[in-house]
Amino acid sequence: MTKVYINAHVFTGEDEIEDGFLRFTEKIIDVGSMSQYEKQAEDEEIDAKGQYLMPGFIDVHSHGGYGIDNMDADPEKINEMTYKMLSEGITTYFPTTMTQSDENIEAALKAINKAAEMNPMIQGIHVEGPFISKDFKGAQPEEYIRPAQLDVLKKWQELSGNRIRLITYAPETGDISDFEEYCQENNIILSAGHSGAKYDELMESKATHVTHLFNGQLGLHHREIGVSGFGLLEDDVTVEMIVDGFHITEEMVKLAYNAKGADGIELITDAMRAKGSPEGESELGGQKVIVKDKQARLSNGSLAGSVLTFIDAFKNMIAFTGCSIKEAVKMSSYNQAKEFNLSSKGELKPNFDADMIMLDKNYTLKQTILGGEVNDID
Secondary structure, eight states: OEEEEEEEEEEOSSOEEEEEEEEESSBEEEEEEGGGOOOOTTEEEEEOTTOEEEEOEEEEEEOEETTEEGGGOOHHHHHHHHHHGGGGTEEEEEEEEOSOOHHHHHHHHHHHHHHHHHOTTBOOEEEEOSSSOGGGOTTSOGGGOOOOOHHHHHHHHHHTTSOEEEEEEOTTSSOOHHHHHHHHHTTOEEEEOSBOOOHHHHHHSOOOEESSTTSSBOOOBTTBOHHHHHHHHOTTOEEEEEOSSSSSOHHHHHHHHHHHOGGGEEEEOOBOTTTTSOSEEEEETTEEEEEETTEEEETTSOBOSBOOOHHHHHHHHHHHHOOOHHHHHIIIIIHHHHHTTOTTSSSOSTTSBOOEEEEOTTOOEEEEEETTEEEEOO
């Protein structure tokens, strides 16, 4: 049976159809204006009643949630956690590792690879650390931090089933030109993060992405714009943002939006194990974390990832900046799909995967559709 949403306010990723329809099975068959719609014999109509239909969210930076962490290295648990993300509108996910021992990172990469073999939501892996700066470590354990090593990355890429698509590193940690060239040749996006690199160093690097803009990096100064300024200034650099109101103030989110525009920003959660769980004590990389007032912090007060859901990041971006829904869609799915060449994701158009979400006029998530399967959200 073919399903078709009718009377939907459709955001395709590039365009907006105020009164539209979308026909789908596991793939999108057709999308257009209701003025062009003709019901077919096999259609099962779903009246959207003017609600917002858009591509499912793509989170390229998240360590865990729902009591589970990617570093647990348990494929069944990673699979379980990923499907729970449907409740916040995520339909594509890059499990993210963190600075740990080689043994722990390798176990996690092998587990994620196994999970990806049974889970279509997993479309890549983000390796965050250990090739970062100790001076900007944030919640990354210092004892495992070191300069980038090409032979190690090659081994990790093999163990991951060639699924590493994004790596956070500190470009200033020595001559790592071979490391960067390998990443470029193997479709691994280089992201400056947990880094004290100066603007000139970044311009010499191959970085085209900035990890959680403003957090864990050399920030803006009127005589040295650092990693944050590099991300804001360079048009060919994409920046991630944790829009929870804690990692970045509302005013700074708006400043970044005004500087980069919707085309240069990707929303992320940078979520950790405690997302979706009651507040209290949790854990990140063997470190005690206290979650209180929607903030996750180490015992020294440093922020330790987030408990942000993606739907809240989407809502916050609109509230903080006044951006349009169409722009928020770009920052939530379209840009990620383009940057990482996810050729059947991030847009609602024929032959793309039927990965979609339905929001009401208050931006409340009502349905998440994965591969054409409709999941109602309570």
